[in-house]
Amino acid sequence: METFSVVVIGAGPGGYPAAIRAAQLGASVALVEKEELGGTCLNWGCIPTKTLIASSDLYAQMKSCQDLGLSAEKVSFDYRAMVGRKDRTVQTLRTGVQQLLAANGVKVFKGTASFEGRNRIVVNSQQSPGGSPTTVIGAERTIIATGAASAMPDFLPRHERVVESRAFLDLKLLPSRVLVLGGGLIGCEFACMLAQLDVRVTVVELLEDILWTLDADVRRTVRQHMEQALGIRVITGTSLSNLVPDDRQVRAQAGQEWLEADLLLAALGRKPVTAALHLANAGLTANSQGFIEVDEYGRTQVATVYAIGDVTGGVQLAHAATSQGLTAAENACNRRLRKNEKAVPVCIFTSPEIGTVGLSEREAREKDLEIKTGKYRFAALGKGLALGHAPGFVKWIADASTDQLLGAQAVGPHATELIAEATAAIRAELTAEELADTTHAHPTLSEAWLEAAHVLVGKPLHFAPKKKI
Numbered sequence: 001m002e003t004f005s006v007v008v009i010g011a012g013p014g015g016y017p018a019a020i021r022a023a024q025l026g027a028s029v030a031l032v033e034k035e036e037l038g039g040t041c042l043n044w045g046c047i048p049t050k051t052l053i054a055s056s057d058l059y060a061q062m063k064s065c066q067d068l069g070l071s072a073e074k075v076s077f078d079y080r081a082m083v084g085r086k087d088r089t090v091q092t093l094r095t096g097v098q099q100l101l102a103a104n105g106v107k108v109f110k111g112t113a114s115f116e117g118r119n120r121i122v123v124n125s126q127q128s129p130g131g132s133p134t135t136v137i138g139a140e141r142t143i144i145a146t147g148a149a150s151a152m153p154d155f156l157p158r159h160e161r162v163v164e165s166r167a168f169l170d171l172k173l174l175p176s177r178v179l180v181l182g183g184g185l186i187g188c189e190f191a192c193m194l195a196q197l198d199v200r201v202t203v204v205e206l207l208e209d210i211l212w213t214l215d216a217d218v219r220r221t222v223r224q225h226m227e228q229a230l231g232i233r234v235i236t237g238t239s240l241s242n243l244v245p246d247d248r249q250v251r252a253q254a255g256q257e258w259l260e261a262d263l264l265l266a267a268l269g270r271k272p273v274t275a276a277l278h279l280a281n282a283g284l285t286a287n288s289q290g291f292i293e294v295d296e297y298g299r300t301q302v303a304t305v306y307a308i309g310d311v312t313g314g315v316q317l318a319h320a321a322t323s324q325g326l327t328a329a330e331n332a333c334n335r336r337l338r339k340n341e342k343a344v345p346v347c348i349f350t351s352p353e354i355g356t357v358g359l360s361e362r363e364a365r366e367k368d369l370e371i372k373t374g375k376y377r378f379a380a381l382g383k384g385l386a387l388g389h390a391p392g393f394v395k396w397i398a399d400a401s402t403d404q405l406l407g408a409q410a411v412g413p414h415a416t417e418l419i420a421e422a423t424a425a426i427r428a429e430l431t432a433e434e435l436a437d438t439t440h441a442h443p444t445l446s447e448a449w450l451e452a453a454h455v456l457v458g459k460p461l462h463f464a465p466k467k468k469i
Contacts, residue, residue, distance in 0.1 A: 003139070012042070013041045029106045179201075179240075188348070191350075221391060370399070383447070392413065394409070
């Protein structure tokens, strides 16, 4: 039996960086992956969806280019070609991961991993579930990075016209009508992408609004654009029932109304992937939600086993998993590194884009914190108007007594890029005054952060002063 200093189970955005970092620290490392290197993010999540969204964004801009003094005749798209580009992008990145692992001396095993004991891992490379194990490897330390999978509730019928996000990405033809079940970030991203490609989209969300975890002003901006600019029908505060798919369409009931579509896309969150691990053999148990609990070092209840990413029940973001993976790898190699996750940005690729980091207004008030806010709209920026993208704003949340920046939100053009500045500022514990004194290039969208900081400290440059009574 070959034994490794560190065995990583799962080669997603948490697992493969953990394997590389452990190898950099001198450990002998094995990485076990049952499907493709890069995991869900690279193969069936972040990368393929954002590749398709890039195409849909450009197509939408081309259709409205007359607003910029341009004209384009017979604007169209080829969805099969878009899918082909998506697949090539994924393959390029997957090959890059493979080369990085090889260059760092990480040995990759293809198969499903399970614990035979605390320090023994079985890798089953058989295609059928009943296949016999093919390889047993020893592990002085193990890092579990098996991630999560799309949830398909029992009330949804199993039918080719009822799919989750991964199955949708495998489609080569675009449906003309799509019913999206779930108004969270996955559902809204797909809804915007499809609507920009001229698909008739209806979103049904059980809660009272879409993107419920965001502040009301951010939700309002996005929902208004989805409904008014993209023509998406958003139904909130009601459940979907009596779902009946057949060979031609899907019919379902939202409240008292019957809805019809060519396809239903279920976007109802994700569940941890732990069933095949045989955790009990390692002395581990999952919690009531199926997640593996860890401490600030990434350690589980078993001293030699760590867990990272979506499987731990924390924030389900690829970059958070990477950060946790590096922490676990350092600690598996006898270092003492705590996770520093107080400033983890969230990027949502709707139209318009959303970026958030730190505390929201709602979260701050739930903690009984005294806060102040400063907001600035892109419509008031020279670069915002020059781009032709006026909707949206940036907003700072700061401690009312110390002026320290606690959170930030951006909704509008390139919000997912702009949030990086806010992340760095919050992690560095800057005050609003310090941000307001930082020179920003002109004309840029990032000036919105500067202007919002000026508002926050009560010295706005580009707001008319309030009239004295």
